[in-house]
Amino acid sequence: xxxxxxxxxxxxxxxxxxxxxxxxxxxxxxxxxxxxxxxxxxxxxxxxxxxxxxxxxxxxxxxxxxxxxxxxxxxxxxxxxxxxxxxxxxxxxxxxxxxxxxxxxxxxxxxxxxxxxxxxxxxxxxxxxxxxxxxxxxxxxxxxxxxxxxxxxxxxxxxxxxxxxxxxxxxxxxxxxxxxxxxxxxxxxxxxxxxxxxxxxxxxxxxxxxxxxxxxxxxxxxxxxxxxxxxxxxxxxxxxxxxxxxxxxxxxxxx
Numbered sequence: 001x002x003x004x005x006x007x008x009x010x011x012x013x014x015x016x017x018x019x020x021x022x023x024x025x026x027x028x029x030x031x032x033x034x035x036x037x038x039x040x041x042x043x044x045x046x047x048x049x050x051x052x053x054x055x056x057x058x059x060x061x062x063x064x065x066x067x068x069x070x071x072x073x074x075x076x077x078x079x080x081x082x083x084x085x086x087x088x089x090x091x092x093x094x095x096x097x098x099x100x101x102x103x104x105x106x107x108x109x110x111x112x113x114x115x116x117x118x119x120x121x122x123x124x125x126x127x128x129x130x131x132x133x134x135x136x137x138x139x140x141x142x143x144x145x146x147x148x149x150x151x152x153x154x155x156x157x158x159x160x161x162x163x164x165x166x167x168x169x170x171x172x173x174x175x176x177x178x179x180x181x182x183x184x185x186x187x188x189x190x191x192x193x194x195x196x197x198x199x200x201x202x203x204x205x206x207x208x209x210x211x212x213x214x215x216x217x218x219x220x221x222x223x224x225x226x227x228x229x230x231x232x233x234x235x236x237x238x239x240x241x242x243x244x245x246x247x248x249x250x251x252x253x254x255x
Contacts, residue, residue: 134164206227
């Protein structure tokens with residue numbers, strides 16, 4: 001069967017279904033009253049409450065509360081997940097070696113437990129981000145202005161990485177700060193810090209905020225700072241290599 005599901009199973013049956021799902025590399029879903037313990041680069045404890053526990057075929061181990069987009073605890077693919085019964089409770093434990101950490105859900109009551117054997121080999125394609133804007137600018141520099149020549153991407157400075165550096169038609173250093181959504185004053189301030197990194201430079205240094213739109217406050221601050229704004233929509237065409245994973249959303253691990 002592709003799907004196995006039981007409501008309010010006893011702990012022995014919970015153990016059986018989870019173990020069966022793990023052995024079949026299935027997508028396991030558990031709705032349960034549980035406590036959660038994490039130990040690793042930090043330590044966390046989560047008291048008793050109703051949560052959704054997900055175990056994916058790649059080893060991802062995820063625990064959600066009934067609020068917020070992000071899981072309250074999670075471990076990435078290749079986590080070693082095991083399950084056992086101790087003192088009448090089912091304990092689901094995920095362990096990683098590098099970094100050394102463990103995540104454990106202590107289940108006191110399971111409202112529902114299931115596993116699903118699915119087939120999905122597709123990867124999510126993404127477009128419309130700063131990286132796509134950068135690709136477009138390097139491919140067609142004159143979307144910024146006539147004569148613009150990009151020379152560096154992710155240029156390192158003490159203030160961070162400049163999205164794109166280049167030179168304009170007159171040879172002036174030109175720094176581009178890219179935003180794929182409406183830009184605010186924080187983007188302007190970041191651009192200012194990049195420009196200030198070249199304050200001892202003899203040539204003129206231009207700062208250009210590049211985005212689909214900007215707030216009124218951002219536009220006013222740009223004018224006050226002697227910097228510029230260029231309207232540019234991020235390209236929306238999907239390519240074959242724009243792939244996203246859980247780590248793109250939440251980082252490498254959670255505590």
